[in-house]
Amino acid sequence: MTERIVVKIGSSSLTSEEGGLNRERIGFFASELASLYRRGEAVMLVTSGAVAAGFRQIGYAAKPKLLHEKQAAAAVGQALLMQAYQEAFARYGIVAAQILLTRADFSNRRRIHNALMTIEELLKQKIIPIINENDTVATDELKFGDNDNLSALVAAMTKSAKLVIITDMDGLYTEDPRKNPQAVKIERVEQISEDIMKLAGGAGSTVGTGGMRSKIEAARVAMRGGVHAFIGKVQQEGDLALAVEGRGRGTYFDTKLHSLPMKKQWLGFHSVPQGKITVDDGAVLALLEGGKSLLPAGVTAIEGDFHSGDVVEVTNRQGETFGRGVVNYTAEQIQAVAGLSREEVRRRVDVSRIEVIHRDEWITLK
Ligand SMILES: Nc1ncnc2c1ncn2[C@@H]1O[C@H](COP(=O)(O)OP(=O)(O)O)[C@@H](O)[C@H]1O
Numbered sequence: 396m397t398e399r400i401v402v403k404i405g406s407s408s409l410t411s412e413e414g415g416l417n418r419e420r421i422g423f424f425a426s427e428l429a430s431l432y433r434r435g436e437a438v439m440l441v442t443s444g445a446v447a448a449g450f451r452q453i454g455y456a457a458k459p460k461l462l463h464e465k466q467a468a469a470a471v472g473q474a475l476l477m478q479a480y481q482e483a484f485a486r487y488g489i490v491a492a493q494i495l496l497t498r499a500d501f502s503n504r505r506r507i508h509n510a511l512m513t514i515e516e517l518l519k520q521k522i523i524p525i526i527n528e529n530d531t532v533a534t535d536e537l538k539f540g541d542n543d544n545l546s547a548l549v550a551a552m553t554k555s556a557k558l559v560i561i562t563d564m565d566g567l568y569t570e571d572p573r574k575n576p577q578a579v580k581i582e583r584v585e586q587i588s589e590d591i592m593k594l595a596g597g598a599g600s601t602v603g604t605g606g607m608r609s610k611i612e613a614a615r616v617a618m619r620g621g622v623h624a625f626i627g628k629v630q631q632e633g634d635l636a637l638a639v640e641g642r643g644r645g646t647y648f649d650t651k652l653h654s655l656p657m658k659k660q661w662l663g664f665h666s667v668p669q670g671k672i673t674v675d676d677g678a679v680l681a682l683l684e685g686g687k688s689l690l691p692a693g694v695t696a697i698e699g700d701f702h703s704g705d706v707v708e709v710t711n712r713q714g715e716t717f718g719r720g721v722v723n724y725t726a727e728q729i730q731a732v733a734g735l736s737r738e739e740v741r742r743r744v745d746v747s748r749i750e751v752i753h754r755d756e757w758i759t760l761k
């Protein structure tokens with residue numbers, strides 16, 4: 396059966412601490428991906444390594460820290476990276492394509508739709524899309540920075556079955572094993588709780604960026620989008636196939652959720668909330684388990700100055716955010732009717748819909 400699989404390779408797997416591309420590793424990963432491709436899987440690659448590949452060529456002594464230097468390094472390195480992959484895939488008769496994306500592209504529905512259509516056509520033509528962040532145009536505030544999150548968004552957008560995040564560690568441990576060799580590996584995670592989040596530390600190498608934390612955040616996004624995730628090591632021949640088959644050297648993050656329509660992905664992953672609504676326990680239950688809309692009666696507090704049609708976060712009484720939705724009221728209108736019954740609400744404000752957030756415009760995020 397053809398499955399869609401997104402594979403993410405981090406800088407630490409492709410380059411050395413001194414920078415420069417490790418062509419042998421690229422050749423190895425290309426052969427691993429080619430074996431999935433030959434089995435009929437629809438493979439997409441999200442690869443880092445542009446900055447690490449480029450800085451040595453420019454003559455910088457170490458991985459640059461300043462944004463314009465990083466961007467210059469990426470501009471040089473991205474071309475080297477693509478050249479290396481295209482050559483490596485050509486050995487297997489596979490054509491590869493370059494796609495560069497930014498976070499801003501994801502928040503613009505037309506742009507991301509175009510990117511998706513391009514990827515769909517490439518997959519149809521049996522071409523492997525190779526995706527990286529467009530470092531030259533991404534502004535600092537809006538940068539993915541690491542590619543973990545980008546890979547999760549690509550996996551959700553393409554409704555992939557699996558996301559394989561390849562790194563230099565064979566999975567998630569109870570602590571960073573570089574700091575504590577006694578740390579114990581976690582084989583399976585079914586829900587990413589705050590306790591799981593706390594285990595993860597930052598990058599382990601000087602070329603890596605996000606560390607384990609950004610990988611777990613990515614797994615969380617993937618799982619919400621109905622994608623099973625794996626974080627681990629692919630080092631020897633056949634490791635990638637094992638990772639995909641459930642026998643890999645890493646940690647599995649299984650999900651019971653189904654893929655999300657683009658509209659819900661936009662709401663959950665890309666929209667920028669303009670305020671916050673706190674609700675009572677009954678409303679939490681109605682939204683989380685009843686599949687119901689949020690009515691004014693369940694609202695206890697609001698924050699922010701938002702308009703009807705804006706996206707807001709919804710939090711419980713403990714202050715934990717558990718979802719987002721599009722509001723049908725202005726902040727002022729909700730203030731006037733919070734806690735009131737439908738009849739009272741109709742008497743006091745003139746709104747097009749009685750629901751503060753309709754269930755079709757809601758996404759649970761936990
Ligand atoms: N709890 C943990 N379990 C495993 N690795 C961890 C943990 N916390 C931090 N790390 C570090 O995360 C690193 C991988 O992230 P990173 O260096 O950003 O790699 P990449 O370039 O592959 O994205 C590992 O080398 C490891 O040192």
Ligand SMILES: N[C@@H](CCC(=O)OP(=O)(O)O)C(=O)O
Binds near residue numbers: 405442445446527602
């Ligand atoms: N877009 C950047 C990615 C930066 C980076 O180091 O990411 P990662 O190795 O995935 O933590 C690059 O190609 O250099």
